[in-house]
Amino acid sequence: MRVQLARVDAVIVQAVIAGALSFSHLHDLADAAGQGGWKAWAYPVSVDLLLVASWRRMREQQRAGQPAGGARLWFLIALAASLGANVATAGLLDLDDVPASLRVVVAGWPAVAFFGGTLLAHTPRTPDAPTATMTPETDTEPALVPVDAPDRDALPAPTAKPDLDRESPTTHVANATPAAPAVTLPPALIDRAQAMAEQHRATTGLAADPDDVRARLGLPPSMTPSVAAHL
Known part of the structure; x- marks a missing residue:
């Protein structure tokens, strides 16, 4: 815990x-380009805010799987302004005699930053991300069960009834013994199997197939009666 706090503190200090x-260079x-007084202090705030806002918007769009070209463009513009100021004040530029072209760039920066900030603020957020993640689940669940479940559920019914009607109670008890291995399932697997069956019933309105639940749990085919006993 102390090591992690030390790393965080080092990052914050850096x-x-x-x-x-960077703030001082901007x-x-x-100030050298003729923007004195409070205006000289507002320029670094404008550049840094545009840099942070564009970076956050770019990350949000990338996480949502949306194109982030606009946010990336404004991030590069703000980064170029910050790096340009750092390089220009490193002795490569005479701050007592700033070129006219640089004065024009500095004077026009507020309009550029305002335009970029407005576009970033009005870029639509990503409320569709949850629906995009839900559609694969709703598509895959019906694809697994409606094809196989009706056929597999219908097969045990004809065989179970003749056995119960024709055989004696002793043979009925003998036939019921294969369900005993269900006790050997760990409680965690039982809870997981029941949760899958309940989710399938709520999604499709059909009873879950024990063989499908067994396959999704990664159990061997011989464990299908054990899973069925707990559904």
């Missing part, structure tokens, strides 16, 4: 140092 240096560049 992020604070890097953010402070401020110095904006």
Whole structure:
């Protein structure tokens, strides 16, 4: 626990140092480009906020499986502005004589950042992600059971009734003995089998096939009577 806290603290300290240096470089560049006073302090805030907002939106769209080209574009724009300021203030640019082209870029940044922030704010969220994850389950469940369950459920019924009617009570007890192995199933497997049967009944309206439940539990075919005894 202490090691994890130490790692988190180190990451936070590193992020604070890097953010402070980048903030200072953006401020110095904006001030040298003629944006003095409070405006010079607003420029680094604008760049860093656009960087964080575009990164978060890009991650949300990637997790939802949606294209994140727009958010990635604005992330690269904000990253270029931050890196450009860091490089420009590293002695490669005379801050006492800033080129006119750079003054134009700095003066036009608020409009660019406002446009990018507006597009990111109005990009639709991803409420369809849960439905996309649910459709495979609703498609796979009916595909497993309706084809096999009616045929397999119908087979034991004709054979069970003649055996019970024709044979004596002693033979009936002998025929009932194969259900005894159901006691050997662990309680966890019994609960899992019953949960699968209940979920299948709620989804399709049909009784779950013991053989299908046994296969989904990964048990051998000989354990089908044991599973059926607990459904």
